[in-house]
Amino acid sequence: MGRSPFDPVAADYDAGRPSYPDALFAAIEEAARPLRGAVVLDVGAGTGIATRQLAARGARTVPIDFGELMLGRARARSPRLTCLQADGNALPIRSGSVDLTCFAQSWHWFDQHEASQEVARVLRPGGCWAAWWSHAWADGEVWFDTYQEVMEAACPGYRQHHRDPDWSEEGIASTGLFEPGVRTVVPWTREVDTATWLAEERSKSYIAQLAPPVRDRLLRRIGELLVTHFPGTPMIVPYRTRMWLALRR
Numbered sequence: 001m002g003r004s005p006f007d008p009v010a011a012d013y014d015a016g017r018p019s020y021p022d023a024l025f026a027a028i029e030e031a032a033r034p035l036r037g038a039v040v041l042d043v044g045a046g047t048g049i050a051t052r053q054l055a056a057r058g059a060r061t062v063p064i065d066f067g068e069l070m071l072g073r074a075r076a077r078s079p080r081l082t083c084l085q086a087d088g089n090a091l092p093i094r095s096g097s098v099d100l101t102c103f104a105q106s107w108h109w110f111d112q113h114e115a116s117q118e119v120a121r122v123l124r125p126g127g128c129w130a131a132w133w134s135h136a137w138a139d140g141e142v143w144f145d146t147y148q149e150v151m152e153a154a155c156p157g158y159r160q161h162h163r164d165p166d167w168s169e170e171g172i173a174s175t176g177l178f179e180p181g182v183r184t185v186v187p188w189t190r191e192v193d194t195a196t197w198l199a200e201e202r203s204k205s206y207i208a209q210l211a212p213p214v215r216d217r218l219l220r221r222i223g224e225l226l227v228t229h230f231p232g233t234p235m236i237v238p239y240r241t242r243m244w245l246a247l248r249r
């Protein structure tokens, strides 16, 4: 089992990352089944953001992650939660026992072939795979376009268009064990203060892995940008959460 690249930034992750919009869970219920009473695996659960939201809707949710410190944050927020520290590419779960597997902001971290086979194995017939990502979508706003330029210049491999891949073609579909996938886009608005936004920046893997002087320079530059455009005011940021769903045959 590998080490989580997020463990060193677990505190910032816990402080800075937003939860998911209610409409996302409504879309899952519409495509799959009611969450109340459903057996759900939250794979790559991290600090448990989606776990808590699913549990609040009555789902019997088990968070799985290989990050000890990330899961520690989930446990600290929900002391009675049973968490599994495990590799999501080899789920320690009985075959055909799960109604829903969720990958909130995490599917791209898994081996597409192995994880897809594992999801197909643990889901019961009619069970649902769901993977989603939230992205700020303030394209055309000066601060945001500048922010994207700053990020692309500082972080090797970071490209704004990375938020655009089509996850329905790979992995899950290639197993031949799922109905054709459904894609849902949920637009929403996030109101956030600049300190929380900066905590989120520090929690991003492609920022955390920069050499410390480069990382600190980048964070200072983002901080200046935010102070210029949001002086003493909360940021109001358009978001999109994009979700892919597929039902197990």
Ligand SMILES: C[S@@+](CC[C@H](N)C(=O)[O-])C[C@H]1O[C@@H](n2cnc3c(N)ncnc32)[C@H](O)[C@@H]1O
Pocket (backbone or CB within 6 Å): 004, 005, 006, 017, 043, 044, 045, 046, 047, 048, 049, 050, 064, 065, 066, 067, 070, 086, 087, 088, 089, 103, 104, 105, 106, 109, 110
């Ligand atoms: C971007 S975070 C998403 C966390 C959480 N789902 C959320 O909504 O914020 C990705 C998570 O996937 C976990 N992860 C990555 N590869 C994994 C693997 N092979 N097995 C288990 N967890 C993994 C990381 O430790 C991290 O907590």
